[in-house]
Amino acid sequence: MTEQREPKVDRCRTIPEATVARLAVYLRALTALDEAGTHTVSSEELAAAAGVNSAKLRKDLSYLGSYGTRGVGYEVATLVGHISRALGLTHHRNVALVGVGNLGHALAGYAGFGTRGFRIVALFDADPARIGQRLHGLEVHGMNALAEVCQAEVVSIGVIATPAGAAQDVCDKLVAVGITSILNFAPIVLTVPGNVDVRKVDLAVELQILSFHEQRKAAGLEEVG
Amino acid sequence: MTEQREPKVDRCRTIPEATVARLAVYLRALTALDEAGTHTVSSEELAAAAGVNSAKLRKDLSYLGSYGTRGVGYEVATLVGHISRALGLTHHRNVALVGVGNLGHALAGYAGFGTRGFRIVALFDADPARIGQRLHGLEVHGMNALAEVCQAEVVSIGVIATPAGAAQDVCDKLVAVGITSILNFAPIVLTVPGNVDVRKVDLAVELQILSFHEQRKAAGLEEVG
DNA sequence: TCGACTTTGTGCAGGCGTTCACAAGTCGTT
DNA sequence: AACGACTTGTGAACGCCTGCACAAAGTCGA
Numbered sequence: 001m002t003e004q005r006e007p008k009v010d011r012c013r014t015i016p017e018a019t020v021a022r023l024a025v026y027l028r029a030l031t032a033l034d035e036a037g038t039h040t041v042s043s044e045e046l047a048a049a050a051g052v053n054s055a056k057l058r059k060d061l062s063y064l065g066s067y068g069t070r071g072v073g074y075e076v077a078t079l080v081g082h083i084s085r086a087l088g089l090t091h092h093r094n095v096a097l098v099g100v101g102n103l104g105h106a107l108a109g110y111a112g113f114g115t116r117g118f119r120i121v122a123l124f125d126a127d128p129a130r131i132g133q134r135l136h137g138l139e140v141h142g143m144n145a146l147a148e149v150c151q152a153e154v155v156s157i158g159v160i161a162t163p164a165g166a167a168q169d170v171c172d173k174l175v176a177v178g179i180t181s182i183l184n185f186a187p188i189v190l191t192v193p194g195n196v197d198v199r200k201v202d203l204a205v206e207l208q209i210l211s212f213h214e215q216r217k218a219a220g221l222e223e224v225g
Numbered sequence: 226m227t228e229q230r231e232p233k234v235d236r237c238r239t240i241p242e243a244t245v246a247r248l249a250v251y252l253r254a255l256t257a258l259d260e261a262g263t264h265t266v267s268s269e270e271l272a273a274a275a276g277v278n279s280a281k282l283r284k285d286l287s288y289l290g291s292y293g294t295r296g297v298g299y300e301v302a303t304l305v306g307h308i309s310r311a312l313g314l315t316h317h318r319n320v321a322l323v324g325v326g327n328l329g330h331a332l333a334g335y336a337g338f339g340t341r342g343f344r345i346v347a348l349f350d351a352d353p354a355r356i357g358q359r360l361h362g363l364e365v366h367g368m369n370a371l372a373e374v375c376q377a378e379v380v381s382i383g384v385i386a387t388p389a390g391a392a393q394d395v396c397d398k399l400v401a402v403g404i405t406s407i408l409n410f411a412p413i414v415l416t417v418p419g420n421v422d423v424r425k426v427d428l429a430v431e432l433q434i435l436s437f438h439e440q441r442k443a444a445g446l447e448e449v450g
Numbered sequence: 451t452c453g454a455c456t457t458t459g460t461g462c463a464g465g466c467g468t469t470c471a472c473a474a475g476t477c478g479t480t
Numbered sequence: 481a482a483c484g485a486c487t488t489g490t491g492a493a494c495g496c497c498t499g500c501a502c503a504a505a506g507t508c509g510a
Binding site: 015020021023024025027028029049050051086087088089093095102103105106107109110111115116117118156157180181182183187188189190191195197199201202203204205206207208209210211212213214215216217218 | 240245246248249250252253254274275276311312313314318320327328330331332334335336340341342343381382405406407408412413414415416420422424426427428429430431432433434435436437438439440441442443
Binding site: 451452453454455456457458459460461462463464465466467468469470471472473474475476477478479480 | 481482483484485486487488489490491492493494495496497498499500501502503504505506507508509510
């Protein structure tokens with residue numbers, strides 16, 4: 001590495017993290033509009049459908065380029081294409097799911113999973129009782145088959161739906177196989193190398209955040225009354 | 226409303242949103258430490274366990290007050306107590322789950338759900354075939370029983386695990402019953418009154434964000450090679 | 451009792467994200 | 481062809497959050 005820290009090149013391709021998350025939401029709204037037969041949409045309308053500010057939406061879309069028409073709005077089909085390309089949804093991605101317990105079972109059968117270019121191609125579990133079972137047309141493999149199967153199918157995303165205790169170990173195995181994107185449902189903070197992206201879905205944390213606001217609201221009412 | 230916009234009172238009780246989310250993570254790490262028999266922990270250690278910067282952790286904890294001892298660290302039990310209080314976890318909260326399909330079924334049986342003060346007390350579904358079934362000791366009610374049951378049990382949080390098409394309708398019904406905190410698993414942006422908090426868990430969005438980064442990584446490699 | 455070491459709590463600067471406001475551009479109508 | 485209505489794209493200001501760096505404070509050992 002000759003350059004330690006490149007001085008923010010930003011070749012108009014650097015999309016803020018917050019924007020990326022919203023692009024996915026816009027995409028869903030646009031798909032719904034498309035199916036409803038709508039051809040063009042204004043930033044105001046799309047923003048309402050996505051639950052955001054219209055200025056924010058315009059700025060978000062401007063990171064992709066200028067694909068709107070002033071005085072008219074955006075062409076739905078065009079936007080769908082550009083957002084899909086930006087998010088890397090132009091080609092399908094194979095997903096490996098580890099942990100076929102309570103939650104994993106539901107995820108394996110979740111229809112929305114395969115909707116937009118994602119497909120679960122392999123299931124794994126450590127429990128010998130589950131190995132060999134078939135779920136939604138897929139066989140449950142043992143953990144020792146992970147390397148072989150993940151390389152045969154070209155897996156690009158790993159999903160961890162194991163108990164907390166097993167998660168880090170599973171994560172290490174996924175990383176060792178070369179997977180660099182992980183979606184973690186286990187309630188634990190995973191440690192990974194810098195080149196690996198981890199996103200966490202944590203039900204307990206979500207509930208606790210709601211609890212916080214609920215308490216705050218109750219305290220506010222008490223003060224008033 | 227006499228005052229349109231109160232000028233930021235901040236009675237030292239205003240905890241930033243980002244901090245609230247992390248407090249829940251700290252709490253889990255602390256609980257694990259407590260069970261392991263650890264009595265005191267430094268900001269450096271706890272930060273490592275929670276996957277954050279130590280300065281950030283100290284600042285987060287400082288919003289709760291000064292409960293650490295300089296030169297020593299934080300007492301685990303004390304912190305657990307203060308964070309629990311701040312998040313409103315001192316008394317249990319009852320949860321109503323709407324939608325007992327693929328995902329809802331898994332959520333109903335999710336052990337971690339009841340772990341820290343949350344308890345599912347009621348299940349609902351619109352499908353007549355599911356009404357009357359028993360899941361994990363709870364009967365599945367029809368939607369018309371929602372008001373009655375939610376008020377009998379004091380429900381403070383509603384969880385929506387229905388298909389996208391039904392979610393807004395279910396949401397409206399929950400709000401009508403007086404529920405002001407909603408956790409939404411349906412892939413749709415819910416519209417709610419200002420006093421209602423909604424948190425969204427969206428698998429498709431998470432996958433698409435990973436896809437984006439995966440593509441970016443691939444593009445980077447291509448440039449180098 | 452004193453000094454050295456450790457760790458907390460926080461002021462401050464920098465960066466990121468959001469929002470406003472408006473110029474620039476497009477279309478439909480006359 | 482010109483005008484008016486409408487909408488995008490974006491510069492700039494503002495606010496929130498992060499991370500650094502250090503003073504304050506407490507502990508341990510001599």
